Amino acid sequence: xxxxxxxxxxxxxxxxxxxxxxxxxxxxxxxxxxxxxxxxxxxxxxxxxxxxxxxxxxxxxxxxxxxxxxxxxxxxxxxxxxxxxxxxxxxxxxxxxxxxxxxxxxxxxxxxxxxxxxxxxxxxxxxxxxxxxxxxxxxxxxxxxxxxxxxxxxxxxxxxxxxxxxxxxxxxxxxxxxxxxxxxxxxxxxxxxxxxxxxxxxxxxxxxxxxxxxxxxxxxxxxxxxxxxxxxxxxxxxxxxxxxxxxxxxxxxxxxxxxxxxxxxxxxxxxxxxxxxxxxxxxxxxxxxxxxxxxxxxxxxxxxxxxxxxxxxxxxxxxxxxxxxxxxxxxxxxxxxxxxxxxxxxxxxxxxxxxxxxxxxxxxxxxxxxxxxxxxxxxxxxxxxxxxxxxxxxxxxxxxxxxxxxxxxxxxxxxxxxxxxxxxxxxxxxxxxxxxxxxxxxxxxxxxxxxxxxxxxxxxxxxxxxxxxxxxxxxxxxxxxxxxxxxxxxxxxxxxxxxxxxxxxxxxxxxx
Amino acid sequence: xxxxxxxxxxxxxxxxxxxxxxxxxxxxxxxxxxxxxxxxxxxxxxxxxxxxxxxxxxxxxxxxxxxxxxxxxxxxxxxxxxxxxxxxxxxxxxxxxxxxxxxxxxxxxxxxxxxxxxxxxxxxxxxxxxxxxxxxxxxxxxxxxxxxxxxxxxxxxxxxxxxxxxxxxxxxxxxxxxxxxxxxxxxxxxxxxxxxxxxxxxxxxxxxxxxxxxxxxxxxxxxxxxxxxxxxxxxxxxxxxxxxxxxxxxxxxxxxxxxxxxxxxxxxxxxxxxxxxxxxxxxxxxxxxxxxxxxxxxxxxxxxxxxxxxxxxxxxxxxxxxxxxxxxxxxxxxxxxxxxxxxxxxx
Numbered sequence: 041x042x043x044x045x046x047x048x049x050x051x052x053x054x055x056x057x058x059x060x061x062x063x064x065x066x067x068x069x070x071x072x073x074x075x076x077x078x079x080x081x082x083x084x085x086x087x088x089x090x091x092x093x094x095x096x097x098x099x100x101x102x103x104x105x106x107x108x109x110x111x112x113x114x115x116x117x118x119x120x121x122x123x124x125x126x127x128x129x130x131x132x133x134x135x136x137x138x139x140x141x142x143x144x145x146x147x148x149x150x151x152x153x154x155x156x157x158x159x160x161x162x163x164x165x166x167x168x169x170x171x172x173x174x175x176x177x178x179x180x181x182x183x184x185x186x187x188x189x190x191x192x193x194x195x196x197x198x199x200x201x202x203x204x205x206x207x208x209x210x211x212x213x214x215x216x217x218x219x220x221x222x223x224x225x226x227x228x229x230x231x232x233x234x235x236x237x238x239x240x241x242x243x244x245x246x247x248x249x250x251x252x253x254x255x256x257x258x259x260x261x262x263x264x265x266x267x268x269x270x271x272x273x274x275x276x277x278x279x280x281x282x283x284x285x286x287x288x289x290x291x292x293x294x295x296x297x298x299x300x301x302x303x304x305x306x307x308x309x310x311x312x313x314x315x316x317x318x319x320x321x322x323x324x325x326x327x328x329x330x331x332x333x334x335x336x337x338x339x340x341x342x343x344x345x346x347x348x349x350x351x352x353x354x355x356x357x358x359x360x361x362x363x364x365x366x367x368x369x370x371x372x373x374x375x376x377x378x379x380x381x382x383x384x385x386x387x388x389x390x391x392x393x394x395x396x397x398x399x400x401x402x403x404x405x406x407x408x409x410x411x412x413x414x415x416x417x418x419x420x421x422x423x424x425x426x427x428x429x430x431x432x433x434x435x436x437x438x439x440x441x442x443x444x445x446x447x448x449x450x451x452x453x454x455x456x457x458x459x460x461x462x463x464x465x466x467x468x469x470x471x472x473x474x475x476x477x478x479x480x481x482x483x484x485x486x487x488x489x490x491x492x493x494x495x496x497x498x499x500x501x502x503x504x505x506x507x508x509x510x511x512x513x514x515x516x517x518x519x520x521x522x523x524x525x526x527x528x529x530x531x532x533x534x535x536x537x538x539x540x541x542x543x544x545x546x547x548x549x550x551x552x
Numbered sequence: 553x554x555x556x557x558x559x560x561x562x563x564x565x566x567x568x569x570x571x572x573x574x575x576x577x578x579x580x581x582x583x584x585x586x587x588x589x590x591x592x593x594x595x596x597x598x599x600x601x602x603x604x605x606x607x608x609x610x611x612x613x614x615x616x617x618x619x620x621x622x623x624x625x626x627x628x629x630x631x632x633x634x635x636x637x638x639x640x641x642x643x644x645x646x647x648x649x650x651x652x653x654x655x656x657x658x659x660x661x662x663x664x665x666x667x668x669x670x671x672x673x674x675x676x677x678x679x680x681x682x683x684x685x686x687x688x689x690x691x692x693x694x695x696x697x698x699x700x701x702x703x704x705x706x707x708x709x710x711x712x713x714x715x716x717x718x719x720x721x722x723x724x725x726x727x728x729x730x731x732x733x734x735x736x737x738x739x740x741x742x743x744x745x746x747x748x749x750x751x752x753x754x755x756x757x758x759x760x761x762x763x764x765x766x767x768x769x770x771x772x773x774x775x776x777x778x779x780x781x782x783x784x785x786x787x788x789x790x791x792x793x794x795x796x797x798x799x800x801x802x803x804x805x806x807x808x809x810x811x812x813x814x815x816x817x818x819x820x821x822x823x824x825x826x827x828x829x830x831x832x833x834x835x836x837x838x839x840x841x842x843x844x845x846x847x848x849x850x851x852x853x854x855x856x857x858x859x860x861x862x863x864x865x866x867x868x869x870x871x872x873x874x875x876x877x878x879x880x881x882x883x884x885x886x887x888x889x890x891x892x893x894x895x896x897x898x899x
Contacts, residue, residue, distance in 0.1 A: 399766035413756035
């Protein structure tokens with residue numbers, strides 16, 4: 041799809057009108073200032089990116105707009121009239137909707153029931169399901185979402201489908217402003233396209249969209265203007281058309297990131313094969329032949345559901361290979377549980393940090409030594425002595441080792457997970473989406489860590505759906521399709537080449 | 553372990569505060585405040601309560617519940633529940649009375665047998681819960697009924713036999729000494745159990761146990777054998793119930809009613825200590841304080857001449873109030889949870 045510029049997006053909306061003016065917004069929590077004097081304007085029919093590192097204040101600003109938090113000072117004007125939302129319902133009535141990262145959907149109810157939750161059309165006191173379905177169908181048709189059925193249970197939809205239901209729900213309140221918090225964080229590449237198209241439709245209708253995202257590509261593909269926050273203050277609002285990606289990164293982190301993907305460290309060379317899978321298969325995978333060498337970053341690419349995470353899970357004994365052999369350092373091993381995998385020298389940084397990676401109510405220290413405590417309790421105390429050094433070398437920002445990890449930002453939580461696995465001194469580390477949902481600075485730290493590990497002779501297997509990261513980091517790219525290996529590409533390949541293998545289509549052909 | 557280590561750069565006061573918060577933290581400071589308030593209430597009603605001998609009597613009376621609460625803590629913090637402990641206490645006392653039958657020489661072997669029986673009950677609870685994936689509420693409810701029924705069936709409601717004098721010593725006896733007159737064995741046992749429990753929770757096993765209660769999947773993916781860790785918690789709970797049986801048997805003697813309702817008293821105590829049902833949060837010290845608070849409250853009821861039949865209702869109210877309070881604490885909009893958290897500026 042081609043992103044239309046605001047001028048091109050006619051739709052009758054007066055482009056230059058300021059639908060929303062936020063001026064001098066300040067907010068403190070427990071005496072700590074998280075926003076000071078931030079201004080934000082939204083024009084009708086624009087997609088406006090809100091970016092900044094974790095802790096910059098994006099979410100707080102969004103929540104003030106949504107009525108979840110109240111500003112300590114500053115003014116909010118909607119269509120020239122001052123408003124102060126005390127409650128999310130007031131914002132909704134003023135046609136300001138928010139789509140949060142965590143979906144507020146009832147999975148067992150239908151699309152229509154979710155869209156009209158709490159205000160179902162009624163006839164004689166009974167919910168008029170027919171009218172509700174018809175109204176939902178009308179809404180969906182207006183947005184060109186005819187493939188969504190109002191009667192479908194939300195559980196049966198993909199993540200993208202659920203995201204779209206959230207947006208439709210927001211629109212059903214006739215929203216003029218929709219803010220979206222990292223709407224693509226949980227979406228696969230091909231699903232992102234669906235969202236792009238929906239956003240283009242919204243723009244044509246004159247809806248202003250506040251778009252919070254960490255992904256630079258989306259900001260440039262999708263957004264007309266971008267507002268950058270840093271440490272709770274406004275850095276600038278600029279047109280994306282006149283902005284270069286590296287300039288944006290510099291505005292966000294306050295310093296230039298010389299090269300976003302760091303170069304290999306001197307002396308890094310592929311060594312022995314650390315991990316070899318021959319003919320690996322189970323009910324989701326087939327014919328997996330894989331070699332991961334010491335000092336090498338091997339990347340598994342492919343679409344959502346192509347078997348990337350399944351390979352990681354099978355290697356780590358969460359699932360199993362029912363066919364084929366796995367060798368670690370030349371020895372054939374049977375990996376039946378994560379425990380065995382750890383003992384064999386494997387580590388797995390899982391895709392879903394909160395559900396699979398961390399005990400959120402426990403301290404940084406407890407999480408970081410969990411694997412040692414579990415697998416090697418006798419030597420855990422001695423081996424855990426490395427952890428404080430590991431954490432500080434990862435630039436962890438936390439109040440101390442006793443702080444509960446739920447209070448940390450995504451990037452810092454990921455650093456705790458990384459430290460947990462580094463403490464085991466693995467010979468093979470599997471990183472499943474290691475930079476998902478973390479800010480630019482933390483991403484950069486993860487990349488440099490990968491280079492450092494490679495230089496130390498660790499074999500790295502990275503699973504990623506972010507193609508720039510695949511291209512920028514991998515020595516070899518193994519592309520999967522439908523649970524099989526579709527092909528292998530050398531490092532420095534192109535996104536088109538990876539997508540061609542991933543989708544099974546020739547380069548230049550239609551992608552979806 | 554409470555001894556303040558030599559302060560490095562941080563001040564001694566913050567060091568002590570750190571140790572205090574490590575011991576009493578986790579949102580459970582409330583229980584200590586409550587304990588002090590109730591003690592103050594008892595003292596106001598009856599100043600002689602604070603004299604060492606009556607304090608010692610209080611400890612003797614409270615010891616079984618504290619021991620049970622510590623056992624229950626291990627299970628609750630791992631995300632499970634053990635309803636079978638009350639029945640187990642009753643069954644153990646009845647077994648002891650029947651098998652010892654007043655013969656001093658049988659004390660040792662019978663104690664050993666009780667320990668084996670306790671471990672066995674814990675293993676069954678644990679394995680049914682973890683391997684067969686039956687919710688622990690159901691597993692231990694079943695175990696509670698089985699033990700209760702078997703006990704009734706066996707004794708016909710009237711336990712036979714008698715405990716030996718040696719068996720009764722830990723629950724009622726003590727060391728003669730000045731000031732307190734009699735330093736009860738149960739106090740010494742209690743101190744030992746509390747110290748052991750605190751040490752266990754600071755060891756790898758304890759940390760893994762809490763992690764399992766907090767996020768089972770993350771723990772499993774970190775190499776934890778979840779079934780083993782949880783089963784061990786049930787065994788610890790049953791062993792604690794066995795110890796409680798010895799203390800109660802010694803203190804209160806053998807009746808058909810012994811142990812009845814203790815599972816709920818123990819759960820009340822743990823929850824009152826701010827230990828969250830569902831696991832992953834709370835300290836063993838707070839669970840112990842919860843048990844003391846429940847006992848102190850009952851003592852206060854006595855001082856107020858309230859009938860003892862009021863206790864179940866009071867417990868019910870405490871459980872609901874404590875859980876509601878904890879839920880409220882948790883649902884407070886803790887500002888640092890979203891992305892704008894007060895962090896020191898990056899360099």
